[in-house]
Amino acid sequence: MGKVLLMQGNSAVVEGAISAGVRFYGGYPITPSTEIAEGMAKRLPEVGGKFMQTEDELAGMGAVIGASLAGVKGMTATSGPGFSLKQEMLGLACSAEIPCVVVDVQRVGPATGQPTSPSQGDVMQTRWGTHGDHWVIVVSPTSVPECFDLTRRAVELSETYRCPVILLMDEIVGHMRERIELPESYDDLPKFPRKVPSCAPEDYLAYRDVDGTKVPPMAPFGSGYRWHVSGLVHDETGFPKGTPSATRTSQDRLRTKLTDRLDDIIMTESYRMEDAEYAVISYGGAARTAYDAVDAAREQGIKVGLFRPVTIWPFAEKEIAGLSSKVKGILVHELNCGQYFLEVERAVHGKIPVTLYAKYDNESASPEEMLEEIKKMTGGAQA
Amino acid sequence: MSLKLITKRCKGCGICTFFCPKKVLVITELNKAAIAEGKENDCIKCGQCEMRCPDYAIFVEKEA
Amino acid sequence: MKEELVEKYFRPGRLPHLWCPGCGHGIITGAIVQAIDQEGWSKDDVAIISGIGCSSRASGYLDFNTANTLHGRALPIASGLKMANPKLHVIVVSGDGDCTAIGGNHLIHAARRNIDLTLVVFNNSIYGMTGGQYSPMTPVGSKATTAPYMTIEEDFDLPSLAQAAGATYTARATTYHTQLLIDVIKKGMEHKGFSLIEAVSACPTNFGRQNKMGAPALMMDWQRQHGVPLAAWNKMTEEQRAGKFPIGVLSERTDRKEYTEAYDEVIARAQAAL
Structure with missing residues (x-):
């Protein structure tokens, strides 16, 4: 049994995020994504979560990364100009393997472009936007119900693969209103818990593949597992190590943790x-x-x-x-x-x-x- | 002697020798802090060297 | 710093650190550790978040929950972390360039929000890691590799900047005034709200050499001569103050709500309206 609503795509993203257990949002207003920030500002405190309107796009993404380090699922949303600004942080999330969801509701660009008109001009930017070789997951909804489902899926993928996931929308899907059926309660929907270490804290290495998935367990800050996050090339300890062999090992794992699981990741x-x-x-x-x-x-x-x-x-x-x-x-x-x-x-x-x-x-x-x-x-x- | 020097960490910056009120310390030819000859018993344990050593290479030992 | 504190709070096998001979950053890092030790906090409850630069390497040496993040971006990441887990004692380590140039916008807004973070700015007056370019805190008239004919930009008075932006605790000390440095960091940690501590450091390699400051010990002695305790500073004339700077707790106020606590009220209001 559910409730049938007429809802905008951006609002369905908000509901999808809340239903998946997202409890932190950091972001900056930008057309045509602003309704996501507005919706999260209203909905998050209702469920005990927190919303921050940050000073800029960079800080919004940064705050999400910080929340994720504490084990709280975080999301940010933006459009082209803001997405450009988030690229540096996106690289940190890739390198340090910090789960988070970034929504890009595309508008016409480059530059200020045409804020209220649809475009899909950020497709290559989602793939190659941050500097350096890196691998990301990008999913793109076509309908309002799919905005809900794919936001949930984005959360699941980011937690499963310990990487940022981009929900690539466009002005059409973001602003369009459509019929959607939502459950009366989200309590029974999966919340995609993060894999945490089961070893003793003294044995924990934050970037060691312990189960063959190539995705290391991630301990929340404050949980007794003290580890080091770095955007420098690092080995399985998390501490900087820039030797050719350490660099190759790290790059290979960051790539193949995704490419080994294409059957799960690729949806058509x-x-x-x-x-x-x-x-x-x-x-x-x-x-x-x-x-x-x-x-x-x-x-x-x-x-x-x-x-x-x-x-x-x-x-x-x-x-x-x-x-x-x-x-x-x-x-x-x-x-x-x-x-x-x-x-x-x-x-x-x-x-x-x-x-x-x-x-x-x-x-x-x-x-x-x-x-x-x-x-x-x-x-x-x-x- | 009441000073413990961890030579491996010392970078020979000379802060300890400069601020030592009794001139107990010197920088050797190997660019490491050391206790000056004949000054072994002059340390008054004021702790200035320990407090300002940027490399955590010198400690005032508690007496046994 | 006592040897047992090094053993307790530094990660095994990571010393000697990478800082140059005579660099003051080791002293400031030691002061942070001593202040934490005096608080008696569990290592599990402390997070050290740093940006990028010489100062920001401090996080990797310390056995807490640590992150060496992006240039200028430590404060937003620390803010999200604190929001997500307000029980953590979050200390932010930054440098003069990291904090006041590329991270300047984040600084004023973290101060404005009055979020309970303790920011320690390692001010060595230069971009050290990239080899001696001038920062917004390089004193005007200094030489730098990007100012071979001397800087023409006035430098920030950082505690005043933070006060104007809304920081509810500001302090300054130097690596020479080590005990004061420990004390003002400790008070900043105890303060509920945004605390900024400017720790005046020395960069003998990249600032001292270009500006003929002499040996590291002489740069530290310069701090002794130029850092004036606030009580004495307040009695000085403008002429006497020239070229000098006040040290100690420079401002403290309790009339503004702390951000995470204020947000708890938002949650209460939202849930009451359900």
Whole structure:
């Protein structure tokens, strides 16, 4: 039994976070993500959590990292300009392996861009935004109910893999209001407890893989396990060690703790793909147009389906390479000049034509416009 | 003698020798603090060297 | 510092530290340890959060819950930690550049919130780790590698800056005035609210050499000559004060709510409205 509500995507993120046990938020107001801060400011103290409006974007992310060190799940939300500012802290969270959730509700950029218009121009920034080689998880919701579910999933992934997880939204999904059914109570929903050490404090090494998962247990500050956090290259003790071998060992674990578990991390959706001869690849708010365009094309006898990556990074390499031996052509639709498209092209490796339908004019595509692009891809092919 | 020197930590900065009111300490050719010849019994245990040693390399020992 | 305190509070095998011969940072780190020891706090209940720079290496030597974070960013991380677990005694270690340049915005806002953190700023008047560039606390008219013709920027009076921003406890001491340094850090730890302690240190390698300050001991003697206890300072004329600075507890007030306690009231109000 649940309650049916008409809710905005940003508000569904708030509810998802509260339901997953997020009890700290630090952030700075920025359009089109501000409703997340406002919602957390109201909801967190109701459940005994804490909200801080910080002096800037950097501090918001920093406070979340600090809370996470104390064992409290933390989240921050922002949009492009603020996401740029959070990159340094994101690197610390990657290097020191501090779980946290960062929401980026994308708007048009660069710079101030167009704050109230949708874009997906931050796709590559989520992957490569902070300096240095690093690996992150990025998930992108397409609907309001999925904002709730993927916020929960982001919390779970960050706690499971001890890394920052980016919830990559866009102005469409953030501001759109839609029907959502929420449970009356969140008490019975999983809260994704963090793995903590079971050894004696004197035996604890904060970065030692003790169970083969490559994800070391993390002791909250104040729990009797005294350890050292450092953004310097470190070994399993957590203390700086910059030898070539220590650096390689650390980098390898940070990468493979995720790449070993792609089956768990990578989530995708296939819509009308069973007999499809062509595929549209689209994600986030842009994919909403694709559902309708695929339906319209099907009505005209065109065998096309939608492949929607829900996990944007790590890239769904295996799935998209597999697609290239199944269909005759792929149309990538995104609200930028072609970012995810580059990765699709790489994975397809020239086996079939990959075309880009890029929309970067402050508006989302209409199903009619997209149908035309589908027809261009299929050459008007009918079943 | 009431001074304990941990030579491994000493960087020979000379703060202890400068502030020692009895000039008990010297910096050796090896750039380490040491007790000056003939000054072995001059320490008055004022603790200034211990208090200001940046390297935790000199301690005033309690008498047995 | 007594040997037993080194053994009790320093992580095994991490000494000698990386600071240069005559650097005052070891003395300040020792003063923090002595103040904690006098408080009798359990090591499990203390967190030391530092930024980046020479000073910020202090956290790694100490056997508490420690983090050597990002340049200028220790205060936001410490604020989140304190909010999440107000029972922790959170001490922030920063340098003059870390705290007042790249971290300046975080400083004034942590002070404004009056969050119960104890910030110890190791002021060696220079960026030491990068080799001697001027900081916002390099005295005007000094030489630095980025000011070969002398600095033209006035330096901050850090305790005054923090007071204006809302810090409810400010103090200053030097590495020469070691006992005072321990005392003012200890009082800052006991103070409920945001405490700032400016610990005047010496960088013989990168400040002293460029400014012909002489040997480390002479730089420490300069502190003795220029640091004036507040009571004496208050009786001095402007001419007598020139080039000198007051030391001791410079301000203390109890009329402002501490941030985590004020937030507990937010929680109470939110839950009462349910």
